[in-house]
Amino acid sequence: MLVAGVDSSTQSTKVVLCRAEDGQVVGHGSAPHPAGTECDPQAWWTALQQAGDGLLTRAAAVGVAGQQHGMIVLDDAGRVIRPALLWNDLRSAAAAAVLVREQGGAKWWAEHAGSVPTASFTVTKLRWLAEHEPASAARAAAVLLPHDWLSWRLGQDAAAVPATDRGDASGTGYFSPSAGGWLPDLVTAALGHPLQLPRIARPDEVIGQTRWGTALSAGTGDNMAAAFGLGLEPGDVVVSIGTSGTVFAVSEVPAADPAGAVAGFADATGRFLPLVCTINAGLVLSATAALLGADLDGLSALALAAQPGAGGITLLPYLDGERTPDRPAASGVLHGLTTRNMTRENLARSAVEAVLASLAEAADLLTACGVARSRVLLIGGGARSEAVCRIAPGLLGCDVLVPEPAEYVAVGAARQAAWALAGTGTPPDWRRRPAAEYCGTPQPGLRQRYASLREGTYRWDGWEERTGP
Numbered sequence: 001m002l003v004a005g006v007d008s009s010t011q012s013t014k015v016v017l018c019r020a021e022d023g024q025v026v027g028h029g030s031a032p033h034p035a036g037t038e039c040d041p042q043a044w045w046t047a048l049q050q051a052g053d054g055l056l057t058r059a060a061a062v063g064v065a066g067q068q069h070g071m072i073v074l075d076d077a078g079r080v081i082r083p084a085l086l087w088n089d090l091r092s093a094a095a096a097a098v099l100v101r102e103q104g105g106a107k108w109w110a111e112h113a114g115s116v117p118t119a120s121f122t123v124t125k126l127r128w129l130a131e132h133e134p135a136s137a138a139r140a141a142a143v144l145l146p147h148d149w150l151s152w153r154l155g156q157d158a159a160a161v162p163a164t165d166r167g168d169a170s171g172t173g174y175f176s177p178s179a180g181g182w183l184p185d186l187v188t189a190a191l192g193h194p195l196q197l198p199r200i201a202r203p204d205e206v207i208g209q210t211r212w213g214t215a216l217s218a219g220t221g222d223n224m225a226a227a228f229g230l231g232l233e234p235g236d237v238v239v240s241i242g243t244s245g246t247v248f249a250v251s252e253v254p255a256a257d258p259a260g261a262v263a264g265f266a267d268a269t270g271r272f273l274p275l276v277c278t279i280n281a282g283l284v285l286s287a288t289a290a291l292l293g294a295d296l297d298g299l300s301a302l303a304l305a306a307q308p309g310a311g312g313i314t315l316l317p318y319l320d321g322e323r324t325p326d327r328p329a330a331s332g333v334l335h336g337l338t339t340r341n342m343t344r345e346n347l348a349r350s351a352v353e354a355v356l357a358s359l360a361e362a363a364d365l366l367t368a369c370g371v372a373r374s375r376v377l378l379i380g381g382g383a384r385s386e387a388v389c390r391i392a393p394g395l396l397g398c399d400v401l402v403p404e405p406a407e408y409v410a411v412g413a414a415r416q417a418a419w420a421l422a423g424t425g426t427p428p429d430w431r432r433r434p435a436a437e438y439c440g441t442p443q444p445g446l447r448q449r450y451a452s453l454r455e456g457t458y459r460w461d462g463w464e465e466r467t468g469p
Helices: 041-051 093-102 106-115 120-130 134-139 148-155 183-193 222-230 282-292 296-305 343-367 385-396 407-420 444-455
Strands: 002-008 012-019 026-031 061-066 072-074 143-144 163-165 198-202 206-211 213-217 237-239 246-250 262-268 272-278 312-314 334-335 375-379 400-403 435-440 457-460 463-466
Touching: 002 041, 002 093, 002 148, 002 222, 002 407, 012 041, 012 407, 026 041, 041 120, 041 148, 041 375, 061 106, 061 148, 061 222, 061 407, 072 134, 072 148, 093 120, 093 183, 093 375, 120 183, 134 272, 143 148, 148 163, 213 407, 222 237, 222 246, 222 262, 222 272, 222 375, 237 343, 246 343, 272 375, 282 296, 282 343, 296 343, 296 385, 312 343, 312 444, 343 444, 375 385, 385 400, 385 435
Parallel strands: 002 061, 061 213, 163 198, 237 375, 375 400
Antiparallel strands: 002 012, 012 026, 072 143, 206 213, 237 246, 246 272, 262 272, 312 334, 400 435, 457 463
16 A cells, blocks of 8 residues: 655655555655745645656555745635745744734743744744735635645645644644644734634544545644654654754653744654754755855865865854844854965865754754753755765764655655554554764864854954954
């Protein structure tokens, strides 16, 4: 029996077809998405049809995982009102700060909603909509996340109430991971009037059928699906380098970080998924590669040809603003350039070290919130770079496991579909994929250089100066 998993990410839709009994991938497809920080959801629907052509109809069940936080507002006829605002659209930064103050402060949000909302969270985008597009806000009757909307479109009954799961819901800012339910008053406070919210489905629930009669599972957010696809257990910490960077772990207890850095998400199984997200990750590597006239493999080779520390060059990689730390208006800073060290190799190395240093700080934030760390796994498109894999242990301060490349988000969605199809109390026991181990000497000096540049004071060869990151 076959099951299909869908990964509708920022950049593309990927579909995998797997054997339900063991997770073996027997087919896959993909289709690109338009670039930008907002998107007409119809583009995702078109990409899903293209990527799933010849695959989805072969499956006995389908699960959809989608990028978190995206805001899709619908009118009372179920029509999309405006293009969806995506997680990496930071125009609601000011709205986020106001909402946090209005509703009791950071500690209140952490305790009630699991997270202190930043510009990425759906609730802040609702406030932005109310302030900047009041006519659209007045028409809004419902709000969905990307995976909710795609699952709803796949369903055969257009009149059915859309469904979501607690994992993806926990990224909205108006859901309580600890209580497992919506906080509708926060929606009203953000937008000015109530909205219909999708019902929360069980992790193993069949929520309906596709138009061709295939069972639909609840679906989830992309990070939750990746954790499920990897088969994470408490103590496993994942560092994922994709368009964004994420560091997350499975936990038996909810997280509530009043500092706002750790998002206290729920996972796709009934547990919790504390997570730290950075805006800048894979795009920093691709932008640097383009600057140097190289592809990503070429960037890797250049970085490995340089010495640790990139000859004294340090990059603060906040090229598109940043979420962790919360600096939506920030830009990048390249420090330490001289005529002696300004080589293609050092510039490549500084980019790799910058992304890893940023994610290493994210991993430390999880540890500070009580998350156990016995293994560190490196995944995502960035993990396909040999330079990233070999440099990572020095920045992360520990050995790193790199599972064999796979579409873990789509695999996790397929595993959820198999679970719903089986109707059992526990998920199917799909095999863990082999992992390569990378070892290295910790490089605390590089971490300190990065931290000093982030905080505005950088010391190199005895000179200290103020910067303005």
